[in-house]
Amino acid sequence: MTTDMSRVDTSTPTCSWFSAEWNAAIAELAKHADSGPGLSDKERALLRLAVAASATTLYAPAIRAGLKQALAHGASQQEIVEVLQLVSVIGIHACTTAVPLLLEELSHCGIAAETRSTPERAAVLREDFIRRRGYWSERWGALLSLDPDFFEAFTEYSSIPWEQGPLSPQMKEFVYIAMDAACTHLYASGLRLHFRNALSLGASPRQLFDVICVASTAGLFTFDLANPMLAEEIQASTLATK
Secondary structure, three states: OOOOHHHOOOOOOOOOOOOHHHHHHHHHHHHHHOOOOOOOHHHHHHHHHHHHHOOOOOOHHHHHHHHHHHHHOOOOHHHHHHHHHHHHHHHHHHHHHHHHHHHHHHHHOOOOOOOOOOHHHHHHHHHHHHHHHOOOOOHHHHHHHHOHHHHHHHHHHHHHHHHHOOOOHHHHHHHHHHHHHOOOOOOHHHHHHHHHHHHHOOOOHHHHHHHHHHHHHHHHHHHHHHHHHHHHHHHHHHHHOO
8 A cells, every 4th residue: 555645656645845744644544545345456446547537537647547556456458448438427417417407497487398208208218228227217307308319329328338348237336436426526316326226236335435435535636736736836936036
């Protein structure tokens, strides 16, 4: 175990202008986040990659570090690719959050929503989603009613890693939980859904807690990114005054 941010392979966040107490506190936090008994080293590396590669984070140094650590702990290329496929679906949260709100506001303004789905087609698409993804949430209903073609395309796109990827269904849910729990997203409705899904697949409370702990270290990216900039600016300021 290294003392930097859950094995992100940079020289930060610890540095000389922070106190010894601060640097020790960061190291202790990273140590505990990176050593929970519910997850393997490979699983933690894949989850760190998921948080870093999520569209709400996209932090290149941590993505590269996550890739290196995942490979070092035995992850296959296919497992890494599947993690990237899984986190890419975060974009659909624009629809699961905004479309229900849009329908509420249209109703408030007395404007009828233009639905394009028949009850028969909606039932078929709903059952296809359940068959391929293993669950249903009523948050999908608004999107399905407004644009069944878009919903069908999303079902196909999001189902491929579930049907073809090598990760276990439980690990897939862990990826979604890490992505939704990250401070850059904090998607509460998704967390509730994927907690339930993971528990139904046999995940333990300790495993779910450890996934959250891995996601929590994203806050330390602040120092990982800002410390080198601070060093450069201090040096530039010192040179300017000479």
